[in-house]
């Protein structure tokens with residue numbers, strides 16, 4: 001570990017590595033939180049005595065299961081399903097499902113661990129969990145995706161419940177998949193339990209703004225960061241990596257707040273459009289046609305497509321990495337800095353590597369970690385649960401106003417906590433400490449369980 005960390009924190013980290021061998025993303029996520037906690041343990045000896053940190057680093061329950069399914073040609077496939085029920089101190093386990101070939105236990109644990117603190121920061125009554133599968137939905141027909149989701153839920157349903165564990169989407173899991181998963185849950189349990197999944201369709205228990213929430217929330221968070229520096233999105237160049245749900249709606253809100261998003265990407269490359277990304281076209285290409293980002297450049301004359309390469313080579317004032325973990329490394333961070341970037345706001349979960357974060361810190365670039373900046377998605381999921389519980393549905397305007405209030409609140413709390421703990425402006429420390437304190441207090445109150 002880097003920096004000045006007391007032996008107790010170093011010891012906890014070494015133990016986590018020892019007990020969870022090869023799970024590098026999980027180690028990375030734990031280390032980033034532990035590096036912030038020395039100041040907390042100094043003030044709270046009870047957390048050291050009761051091994052509160054060690055207990056939070058150990059998932060309450062980890063479920064791994066086989067998911068067999070048949071493709072359209074009749075070929076049998078075997079995938080692996082995961083659900084890590086990490087921490088229920090603040091509420092039922094809550095967190096998305098990711099369907100992507102890179103999914104393994106270490107990835108799910110890193111995401112679940114982050115989710116604990118993110119969910120705490122929202123101020124809503126939700127614990128932390130995450131799940132998914134190494135299933136690759138790319139190029140699969142609707143019928144294949146449906147059969148996969150039904151098989152996945154046939155095992156997972158026994159672990160879920162509106163008071164137990166409430167999954168939602170993540171990479172590769174959107175409204176279509178949530179629909180199939182909900183249908184199978186309902187069929188098996190014979191219960192119309194709206195609150196068991198979030199991200200549902202608007203006509204059957206879903207909430208306004210849930211689709212837009214993560215991207216909108218990241219843009220609101222960025223706006224709040226600028227405001228404390230007396231700045232705004234007005235006229236700023238923004239690059240947003242990815243072109244999924246988070247990226248699309250981050251771009252939409254950036255435009256509404258007066259910024260200009262000039263680039264976005266997918267795994268094949270990136271497009272630059274100096275006029276500002278045309279959202280109609282982007283949504284048509286990515287959401288309707290599920291096509292490659294290159295198709296955008298074929299349709300929009302003011303844009304160009306760069307195959308492969310790094311979107312971070314594009315000069316910008318604000319970068320919102322919204323694709324996936326570790327997509328922005330130290331070299332990319334240096335390039336961003338040299339090109340005058342002033343703000344980096346994580347729309348995805350842990351997209352910046354530890355080296356990148358160090359570069360931002362040294363260069364005085366304001367940086368917001370995902371567990372704070374992308375909390376808008378899960379916060380709106382909690383609003384969806386709230387609406388389901390009261391059999392109510394709110395307007396778009398009301399829901400968006402709640403989201404904005406929550407995001408500005410999270411920023412204010414991270415900002416204030418960083419100051420209180422002697423690191424003004426350090427939103428990584430602010431988010432980790434504020435999130436940890438909420439969770440630790442509840443864990444402590446519940447006794448040794």
Ligand code: GLU
Nearest residue numbers: 095096168169170378381
């Ligand atoms: N997958 C999202 C996240 O990373 C949302 C989870 C949820 O809504 O439960 O926070």
